[in-house]
Amino acid sequence: MSAPSNFGRPVVTRIAPSPTGSMHIGTARTALFNWLYARHTGGKFLLRIEDTDRERSTEGAVQVIFEGLKWLGLEADEPAVFQFARAERHREVVQALLERGEAYRDYMTAEELEAERERARAEGRVVRSPWRDASPDEAPGRPFAVRLKSPLDGETLIDDQVKGQVRFQNNQLDDLILLRSDGTPTYNLAVVVDDHDMGVTHVIRGDDHLNNAARQTGIYRAMGWETPVWAHLPLIHGPDGAKLSKRHGAQAVGEFADMGYLPEAMRNYLAKLGWGHGDDEIFSDAQAISWFDIKDVVGAPARLDWAKLNHLNNHYIREADPARLTQLVAEIHESRDWKLREADLSVLQRSIPLVRDGAKTVLELADATVFVLRQRPLELPEKAQALLTEETRGRLARLKDRLARTEAWEVAALEAEIRGFAESEGVGIGKFGQALRAVLSGGSPAPDLAGTLVSLGKHESLARLDDVLSPAS
Ligand code: GLU
Numbered sequence: 001m002s003a004p005s006n007f008g009r010p011v012v013t014r015i016a017p018s019p020t021g022s023m024h025i026g027t028a029r030t031a032l033f034n035w036l037y038a039r040h041t042g043g044k045f046l047l048r049i050e051d052t053d054r055e056r057s058t059e060g061a062v063q064v065i066f067e068g069l070k071w072l073g074l075e076a077d078e079p080a081v082f083q084f085a086r087a088e089r090h091r092e093v094v095q096a097l098l099e100r101g102e103a104y105r106d107y108m109t110a111e112e113l114e115a116e117r118e119r120a121r122a123e124g125r126v127v128r129s130p131w132r133d134a135s136p137d138e139a140p141g142r143p144f145a146v147r148l149k150s151p152l153d154g155e156t157l158i159d160d161q162v163k164g165q166v167r168f169q170n171n172q173l174d175d176l177i178l179l180r181s182d183g184t185p186t187y188n189l190a191v192v193v194d195d196h197d198m199g200v201t202h203v204i205r206g207d208d209h210l211n212n213a214a215r216q217t218g219i220y221r222a223m224g225w226e227t228p229v230w231a232h233l234p235l236i237h238g239p240d241g242a243k244l245s246k247r248h249g250a251q252a253v254g255e256f257a258d259m260g261y262l263p264e265a266m267r268n269y270l271a272k273l274g275w276g277h278g279d280d281e282i283f284s285d286a287q288a289i290s291w292f293d294i295k296d297v298v299g300a301p302a303r304l305d306w307a308k309l310n311h312l313n314n315h316y317i318r319e320a321d322p323a324r325l326t327q328l329v330a331e332i333h334e335s336r337d338w339k340l341r342e343a344d345l346s347v348l349q350r351s352i353p354l355v356r357d358g359a360k361t362v363l364e365l366a367d368a369t370v371f372v373l374r375q376r377p378l379e380l381p382e383k384a385q386a387l388l389t390e391e392t393r394g395r396l397a398r399l400k401d402r403l404a405r406t407e408a409w410e411v412a413a414l415e416a417e418i419r420g421f422a423e424s425e426g427v428g429i430g431k432f433g434q435a436l437r438a439v440l441s442g443g444s445p446a447p448d449l450a451g452t453l454v455s456l457g458k459h460e461s462l463a464r465l466d467d468v469l470s471p472a473s
Helices: 025-041 059-072 084-099 110-123 187-197 207-223 253-258 263-272 285-291 306-319 322-335 342-358 362-368 382-387 390-404 411-425 433-441 449-456 458-469
Strands: 012-015 044-049 103-106 145-148 155-160 164-169 177-179 202-206 229-233
Touching: 012 025, 012 202, 025 044, 025 059, 025 202, 025 229, 025 253, 025 263, 025 285, 044 059, 059 253, 059 263, 084 103, 084 145, 084 177, 084 187, 084 207, 145 207, 155 207, 155 229, 164 207, 177 187, 187 207, 202 207, 207 229, 253 263, 263 285, 263 306, 306 342, 322 342, 322 362, 342 362, 342 449, 382 433, 390 411, 390 433, 390 458, 411 449, 433 449, 433 458, 449 458
Parallel strands: 012 044, 202 229
Antiparallel strands: 103 145, 145 177, 155 164
């Protein structure tokens, strides 16, 4: 499956998030597309932490990215590269550019730069430094920035896999600062040096970086390095087509996890945000990997669609291993202060296949299992009390005797028992069904009668009936 890139070697993709404290789902989608493309081509998927903003880049913010990628199942193939730690290497490349005559020291003071900005604005051109063509002998003894000596005319072509051919007029690009006068490397420089050193063949990222691609191309050219293949992904918009914002709800990967979305549902859903394979809505990782091609990503912004996400999540909840769901559900119950015993876990696991069909999230699944965890004797809500007339009590007592004799405690067998009982009583199930449910569930949401009985198990079901029909006191 290995396809060579334009470098004639295997594909290397990367995700390069800045640790800001949360991981945006746009970043998650970018990670997924990079991962899919690397897997599709038999290449590698790498991670670089762009931690040069020292105020925001805390240890905690870095952990959020590691955890987000881990949860999504999109871990990198090699240990993460940290950008800040590579500042020395970035400076080395600046030195090389100076030596090649591709960069120059710019001694403009802050005031001079401000004045040049004013002039440039008035004349409708970009900032130009007088130091571009000055001889080194003229160098004053004061701090300097280093700028790239960009071409003054012609154009820079970005042949983007998603956007098509995008042209930038070189006279619209000023000489990019590579090193600030305090000696710190700039963002565009660091990205190019890191991507080059990491052997990145394909830069797949958000289209807010399209302009940077033109900037970065200048650095590749000046160093004589081959440019990567570019693919700039359209942003994710809210369901109303507006730029994604807080009012559209969750945006951080951690929030989706907390709301009870499964990572495989997220992957399937995020894959559909800007890419697709015909009309296929539901597909496995293996299918996505075999079908994915960066060229098939659409150029228009993708819209977040909660109904679709919920639909997919429900699908994957119905498919998931009950033991795994039991763990997730148990964590939710414990976070809500239920103290779970070992026995509760097996009851949960038994009930999950019976209650999960309607659950859109694991939180909903947890809600749907509350009835099995309730402690006897259950407190019945007034509405349920009202159902328990003398007649109904008598009927439930006879049903209880019948259930006590039932050996096969399974959905089909219990459905047949209940039907048979209703016939023998000469009434419809409606005559006692609601009361039975209430007695078994204490008014909490519960599945159909047989499903509820199976979830609780025989012993607990009969005990809950007993509590109401022949209370101990
Ligand atoms: N650090 C940039 C970001 O978080 C990504 C840079 C890149 O992918 O080149 O948006």
